[in-house]
Amino acid sequence: MTEERRGKRPLFSVAVPFYNEQENLRALYERLCRVVGGVENCDFELLFVDDGSTDASLEIVRALAAQDARVRYLSFSRNFGKEIALSAAIDHARGDGAIFMDADLQHPPELIPKLIEGWFEGYDDVYAQRRTRGGESAFKKLTAKLYYHVLARSTRIPIQMDAGDFRLLSARALAVLRRMPEHQRNMKSLYSWIGFRKKAVPVDQEPRLHGASKFGFFRLLNLALDGITSFTTAPLRLATILGALSAAVALLSFCWFLIRTAVWGNPVPGYPSLFCGILFFGGVQLLGLGVIGEYLGRVFMETKGRPLYVIAESNVTDETPDETLP
Ligand code: UDP
Numbered sequence: 001m002t003e004e005r006r007g008k009r010p011l012f013s014v015a016v017p018f019y020n021e022q023e024n025l026r027a028l029y030e031r032l033c034r035v036v037g038g039v040e041n042c043d044f045e046l047l048f049v050d051d052g053s054t055d056a057s058l059e060i061v062r063a064l065a066a067q068d069a070r071v072r073y074l075s076f077s078r079n080f081g082k083e084i085a086l087s088a089a090i091d092h093a094r095g096d097g098a099i100f101m102d103a104d105l106q107h108p109p110e111l112i113p114k115l116i117e118g119w120f121e122g123y124d125d126v127y128a129q130r131r132t133r134g135g136e137s138a139f140k141k142l143t144a145k146l147y148y149h150v151l152a153r154s155t156r157i158p159i160q161m162d163a164g165d166f167r168l169l170s171a172r173a174l175a176v177l178r179r180m181p182e183h184q185r186n187m188k189s190l191y192s193w194i195g196f197r198k199k200a201v202p203v204d205q206e207p208r209l210h211g212a213s214k215f216g217f218f219r220l221l222n223l224a225l226d227g228i229t230s231f232t233t234a235p236l237r238l239a240t241i242l243g244a245l246s247a248a249v250a251l252l253s254f255c256w257f258l259i260r261t262a263v264w265g266n267p268v269p270g271y272p273s274l275f276c277g278i279l280f281f282g283g284v285q286l287l288g289l290g291v292i293g294e295y296l297g298r299v300f301m302e303t304k305g306r307p308l309y310v311i312a313e314s315n316v317t318d319e320t321p322d323e324t325l326p
C-alpha cells in the first residue's frame with residue numbers, strides 16, 4: 001500500500017489490454033461498472049491499454065474517459081502484443097491491487113469481488129483458474145494442457161495450472177514485476193516466478209462476445225517458446241545430454257563394426273548404417289545449434305536495451321507521452 005493511501009479505502013485498478021475490440025469495449029465497460037458499483041468500501045480506476053488498435057476502439061475509450069473520471073488510458077504507437085500491453089498496465093496501475101482481464105468478456109467481471117476477497121485475506125496473487133474454457137477449440141485446449149505440463153516439468157518453480165491472465169496482483173507483486181525489464185515476456189511465467197502467496201478462484205471462461213481470437217497457432221507457439229526459454233535453460237541442457245548420448249551411441253557402434261569386421265570379415269558394404277549415422281548426427285547437431293540460436297537471439301534482443309513500448313497518447317496525468325509532437 002502506498003504511503004499516501006494508508007488508512008484510506010483501498011484502490012483497485014482494473015487493467016484491460018485491448019487490440020481492435022470496438023464491438024466489445026462498451027459492453028465490457030457497462031458490465032464492469034455494474035460489478036465495481038456493487039463492491040463496498042473500495043475505490044476503482046479502469047486502466048485501458050490500447051495496443052495499437054486500428055479500428056474505433058481508441059475513440060470509444062477516449063469517450064469513456066471524457067464521461068468517467070475513473071477511466072485512464074494509454075495508447076501505444078503500434079501493436080506491441082498483449083504481453084507488452086500487460087506490462088504497461090503493470091507500470092501504470094496506481095492501485096493497492098490491480099486486476100487484469102481481457103477486453104472480449106471471456107473473463108467474467110462478476111468474479112472481481114471474489115478476487116478482491118482474496119486480496120483482503122492477504123494473498124498477493126489471486127488468479128482465476130479455468131474450470132472450463134468456453135469458446136476454444138479442442139486442439140487449443142489440448143496444446144495448452146501439453147504446454148503447461150512441459151513447462152512444469154522443465155523447472156522447479158511451481159506452475160499454476162489452468163491459470164490465465166485474469167488475476168489480481170497486490171501492490172508489492174506489481175512492484176516486483178516492474179523490476180523485471182526483459183523484452184521476451186510471457187507474463188504467466190513471470191507471475192509464477194515472483195512467488196508470493198497465491199490463491200486460485202475457479203471460473204468458467206465464457207466464449208468471446210464479438211470478433212475472433214488474435215492468437216492463432218503460430219502466435220501461441222511463439223508465446224510458448226518465449227515462456228519456456230524465458231523461464232529455463234533446460235533445452236540447452238537437453239541438447240548437451242542428447243549430444244553426449246549420440247556420441248556414446250556412435251562410439252559403441254564404431255567398436256561393434258570394428259570387432260565385426262575383424263572377426264567375420266565385411267561381406268556387405270556398410271552404406272545403410274553410414275547413411276543413417278550421418279543423417280542422425282547431422283540432425284542432432286542442427287537441433288543443438290537451433291537451441292543455442294534461440295537463446296542467442298534472445299540475448300541479442302535484450303542487449304539492444306530498447307524501451308518495452310512507446311506511448312503515443314494517454315490521459316495518465318503523471319506521465320507524458322513518450323513522443324510529444326511539436
Ligand atoms: N490483445 C492485445 N494485443 C494483441 C492481441 C490481443 O492487447 O496483440 C488483447 C485482446 O484485445 C484481448 C486479450 O488480449 O483483450 C486476449 O486476446 P484474444 O481474446 O484474442 O486471445 P484468446 O482469448 O483467444 O487467448
Ligand code: MG
Binds near residue numbers: 102104106208213
Ligand atoms: Mg479472448
